[in-house]
Amino acid sequence: MPEAALRRSVAINVAHGNAAAHCADCEARHIGMCDALTDDEISFLARTAQRTTVAAGKVFIEEQEPAAYFYNISAGNVRVFKSLPDGRRHITGFMGVGQFLGLDVAGSYAFSAEAMGEVQLCRFHRKALHEVFGEFPALERRLLNIATHELTVAHDQMLLLGRKTAQERVASFLMTWAERNEHCPAGGVPKPGQKLPLPMTRIDLADYLGLTIETVSRSLSAMKRDGLIALDHAHEVLLLKPQRLADIAAGEA
Amino acid sequence: MPEAALRRSVAINVAHGNAAAHCADCEARHIGMCDALTDDEISFLARTAQRTTVAAGKVFIEEQEPAAYFYNISAGNVRVFKSLPDGRRHITGFMGVGQFLGLDVAGSYAFSAEAMGEVQLCRFHRKALHEVFGEFPALERRLLNIATHELTVAHDQMLLLGRKTAQERVASFLMTWAERNEHCPAGGVPKPGQKLPLPMTRIDLADYLGLTIETVSRSLSAMKRDGLIALDHAHEVLLLKPQRLADIAAGEA
């Protein structure tokens, strides 16, 4: 959605006034869950919203904690993850501006969330949100759409984790990440030479793809050796043969 | 939910009259998406519903096909899966009575569905369903709850696929399957000696857990050897040490 990107770059400066002004001028205004609402509805919603800033590296949602709040990300990126008692971790997703946190909840949070850099959040009391539903069914409709979309993404990821090889996983990630960063012309493949930033660490990638950092590194090196990508800095790839990458990602022989 | 099980066993005989009668007497009436509706609402909804029977082994939803219908299962079990071009398959879930199909959809189905035995379905035109939403917001609310619950389950499964060992995966499956079959006292662990039917084949289990049939078989054999389960018939286990199984499933050292 290049349109959304445009809008984002326009609405850079976040307001400093009351909450209503915050919501109306929010840089996530046209991307996330507020997209479905009119300005009147926004200002109503704003009464229950609070802006918070979270420092880099801070885990601001802990799995098992009572799920009091619903969050919408207004700036920065967030890792969403689950852990096993011995420390094994799995990242279920990287969430960015306009996306929100707190859907998969049943009383307690079913996941933890950590700020990847400094993050700005818009926070709603879940109880208040339910009251808002009564007034603005459009919001509920919107959340259902988002939830079903996330379900689709989750099922794709299960196929990846259950049945794809290391190379296929990394290729799949590069393709979906390119799409997410709006480098793909309408559902297609990025153009050859497309530059793609990778803000996350190799540990993040490994925990997201069900691999180790070494295997992620080796897979990327193999792609580089095969001329599929260029990799000068660890946090930026050039997609030299995106079509080939897409084929690998899809599991083509 | 033992209450639901009770109701199910009472409402055994499915009506043969008009659609409204079908819905009112449906054995899934109190379990699935219709649970949120009054009898009046049900009869309204029924106008758009069709009953269909699907033969064992039939793939009645194909990934990529236009998603015209929304389904609710009134009898039998369904495998939901995704495939890669070379035949690799991943089962995202086993769906039973009262559950429904067609949530993770964006124009086209994002999954395929196959009848495990003979299956009875209640089918709704998606378009009609959206109209019903306008009349009965309760239905939409209900679907949002179901979608978020499925999201939680999907995220648990991602942790399993990405980070758990073969033994842990099989133990996890046994525990969630026991819970699903209402063999667990309110969120706890099944009682020792609990009998658990496994209607699916080893191939299904392997494709669900991201393993091969041999590894599933070996994991079960190892559990049997260790006295955790008894396994006289391939499609029935006795949970001898459910607490130990639960610990393994949770990834305890």
Add this chain to the structure above:
DNA sequence: CGTGACATTGACTAGTATCAACCAAAGTGG
């Protein structure tokens, strides 16, 4: 009783994890 599908078990292999060394970039402090 024979057939075929499914399951188990064993021997061997392969892909990924583990362990370890090395490297590069970014701080940090004298």
Add this chain to the structure above:
DNA sequence: CCACTTTGGTTGATACTAGTCAATGTCACG
């Protein structure tokens, strides 16, 4: 301003879990 440390990334050697290939066993069904 430059050694020193820290953090993150790459690469190599080796180990191990789970996959592959193959033989055998079991059960349902005609």
